[in-house]
Amino acid sequence: MGARRALVTGGGRGIGLAIARALTDAGHEVTIAGRTAATLEAAVAAGAAKAWRAVDVTDASPLAAAIDAAGPFDILINNAGAAESAPLSRTDTELLRRMMAVNVESALTATRAVLPGMVERGFGRIVNIASIAAVRGYADVAAYCAAKHALLGLTRAAAAELVRTGVTVNALCPGYTDTDLVAESAQRIAARTGRGAEEAVAAMVAENPIGRLIRPDEVAAAALWLCGEAAGAVTGQAIVIAGGDV
DSSP states (O other): OOOOEEEEETTTSHHHHHHHHHHHHTTOEEEEEESOHHHHHHHHHTTSOSEEEEOOTTSHHHHHHHHHHHOOOSEEEEOOOOOOOBOGGGOOHHHHHHHHIIIIIHHHHHHHHHHHHHHHHTOEEEEEEOOGGGTSOOTTBHHHHHHHHHHHHHHHHHHHHHTTTTEEEEEEEEOSBSSHHHHHHHHHHHHHHSOOHHHHHHHHHHTSTTSSOBOHHHHHHHHHHHTSGGGTTOOSOEEEESTTOO
């Protein structure tokens, strides 16, 4: 497959950074987007991407404008996301809206921005980074689970609509991954339960048959494959990367 132009949202750290690096190493021209300019700039300086755009992905108009200005793109990785935890008794509509805005609405905005060019060229790869929480439920993260389930629904609907255009849409559903997001979740669990953060991470690992956290590069390898020519018949799928935790 020849070099393509790729956009990775939330590309400055964690899974997004690993995917940006994998795409860059494969010869693609990668732009990363996110809220923190310094983090993005550092990733570009380290060679993980060619360019960066600082934008709040939950703000639809600036996000679409940034994509239009930096595009066109052949590959879109909707990786930007967030996880907030709370029991149902403290899960209000504002929490649900925050989770929907960052995990689902941003993906819809970015997809709509890149789609016309992809359809016109007859090639596109859209990969939504969901979560194992998109295919099963977990206690104390109802709003996050709802948002990731919605992202998977968006993935499947878009794939069905675009199936004859040359554009594929798939979701990757990682389990607990060794990223800042999981570390931050562990800190919140520790604050809520009185346990140490290391103990909270150990509890996450104990739930996984593989006995460890998933590595960001393992998710990146799956994304790289989905973006290739050989995966042209793969669309509308939820690929779970969770060490047997299904």
